[in-house]
Amino acid sequence: MNNIRNLKIKNRIFLAPMEEVNDISFRILCKKAGCGLTYTGMINPLSKKKIDLDDKPALQLFCTNTKGIKEFMKKYDKKISLWDLNLGCPAKTAKKHGFGSFLKDLKIIEEILKIMRKNTKKPLTLKIRKSEIAFDIIKIADKYCDAVCIHPRTYSQGYSGEPDLKFAEEIKSKTKLPIIYSGNVNEENYKELLKKFDYIMIGREAIGRPEIFARIINNTKFKKSFKDYLKLAKKYNLFFRQVKLQAMNFTKGMRDSAKLRLEIFKIKNIEELEKLNL
Numbered sequence: 001m002n003n004i005r006n007l008k009i010k011n012r013i014f015l016a017p018m019e020e021v022n023d024i025s026f027r028i029l030c031k032k033a034g035c036g037l038t039y040t041g042m043i044n045p046l047s048k049k050k051i052d053l054d055d056k057p058a059l060q061l062f063c064t065n066t067k068g069i070k071e072f073m074k075k076y077d078k079k080i081s082l083w084d085l086n087l088g089c090p091a092k093t094a095k096k097h098g099f100g101s102f103l104k105d106l107k108i109i110e111e112i113l114k115i116m117r118k119n120t121k122k123p124l125t126l127k128i129r130k131s132e133i134a135f136d137i138i139k140i141a142d143k144y145c146d147a148v149c150i151h152p153r154t155y156s157q158g159y160s161g162e163p164d165l166k167f168a169e170e171i172k173s174k175t176k177l178p179i180i181y182s183g184n185v186n187e188e189n190y191k192e193l194l195k196k197f198d199y200i201m202i203g204r205e206a207i208g209r210p211e212i213f214a215r216i217i218n219n220t221k222f223k224k225s226f227k228d229y230l231k232l233a234k235k236y237n238l239f240f241r242q243v244k245l246q247a248m249n250f251t252k253g254m255r256d257s258a259k260l261r262l263e264i265f266k267i268k269n270i271e272e273l274e275k276l277n278l
Contacts, residue, residue, distance in 0.1 A: 002036070002199075004178060005123035005146040007081055011036035011217055012194060016182050016203035017060045017084070017127070019091075021249070023242055024052035025232035029210035031055060034217040036199075042086045042100075045072035052236050058082035060127070062089060062099045065108060066115045073119040083116055085126040087137065090155035101129045101155040106136055113144040123147065125180070130154050130167050138175050149180035149201065159204065169196060190216055208249030226250040226278035230270070240270060250278050 002009045015022065015030045017039035027038040039058040043051065045068040053059070059080040063069065073083070087109065089100025103109060116124055127149040128137055134150075141148050152168040153161060163183035172179045178198035185193060186205045193200050206212050214222030226247060233243045247264045251257040260278070267273055 004082065004125070006121070007123045009036045010034075012199045013190070013213065013217055014058075014180065014199060014201045015039060015206055015213075016201035017041055017058075017086070018203055018207070020242065020245060021207055022057075023233075023238055023246070024055060024057075024236050025229050025238060026210065026246060027057055028055050028232055029229060030206065030213055033210045033213040033222045035210075035213040036217075037081065039084065039201075042089060045069045051076065053079040054236075056081045058084050058125075060084040060086050061116075062086040062094075063112060064098050064103060066111050069112065069115050070119050073116065077120050077122060080122065082123040082125060083120055084124075084149070085112060085116065088127040088129040088149075088151050088155075090129065090153075090158045095155075101131065104131075104133055106133065106140065109137060110140045110143075113140060117144040125149060127151065127180075127182070130164055134167075134171060135174055138171060138177075141177060142175055145177060147178040147180055147198070148175065149182055151182040153183060165196075172197065187212065187216060208246070208252040224250070226276070227274075230274060234270065243270060243273065247273055247276070247278060254278075 002012055013036050015035050015038040019041040022039060022041045030038050037058055039060055042060045042062040045061055045063055057080060086100050087103060094100035095102050123146040125145055125147040126141055128134055130152045150168045150171050152164040168181055180199040180201055181193050181197040182201040182203060185200050185202050190200055211222040211224045214220050229246060248261050251260045254260060
């Protein structure tokens with residue numbers, strides 16, 4: 001059993017936080033397949049949207065200041081396993097509004113982490129990218145956090161190009177905090193990465209493939225079924241747009257997948273999705 005602060009974790013392989021992927025239905029499937037810890041997509045503490053947390057995931061925040069954090073954490077602290085601060089998002093929206101990897105004011109970053117630490121006894125982590133201030137952020141994290149996740153690509157790389165493994169190892173050498181590695185983790189390299197880092201995150205390789213955790217963790221088969229996802233989606237009343245997007249994801253690796261996606265694209269409601277052989 002592995003621990004981050006007071007949180008017991010059954011293994012060292014996590015589901016990375018991903019926008020428009022990590023809804024509660026998908027997280028539950030990944031957890032059933034053996035995933036050690038699942039993350040929500042990034043959430044703004046000022047958001048009024050419904051947040052499903054029955055599965056007690058790690059909840060990732062994004063923000064540019066401390067506004068609303070205290071109230072948000074008070075509302076959801078008992079419903080989650082771990083708090084995470086996103087300092088790694090490379091998206092254009094993040095650049096426009098100055099959050100994620102574009103939040104470079106170290107004073108504000110410390111203020112955010114300080115208020116997060118003050119308002120929870122749960123584990124607190126942050127996710128960063130390769131940048132000119134990464135080591136400065138690590139010094140701040142040492143004061144408030146229980147672990148750090150590093151995705152060793154720059155924001156300009158996005159999700160392309162090779163992650164800088166040496167940079168991630170250098171980050172690890174500069175702190176006593178556990179390091180969660182993220183970036184191109186797959187079935188071929190995960191064992192080597194687990195030798196170098198305390199935990200690893202699987203991101204894009206898990207999209208539409210919750211069964212990847214069963215194969216990696218327990219070396220067992222886990223039947224991928226969109227029907228199972230659909231049942232959970234209906235239970236939690238997920239938006240049809242989100243369910244349709246996941247249906248597209250679940251075609252990954254299937255025979256005639258392009259044809260299937262074209263068929264899904266034309267579908268107008270969940271009832272039609274239920275008739276698909278996914």
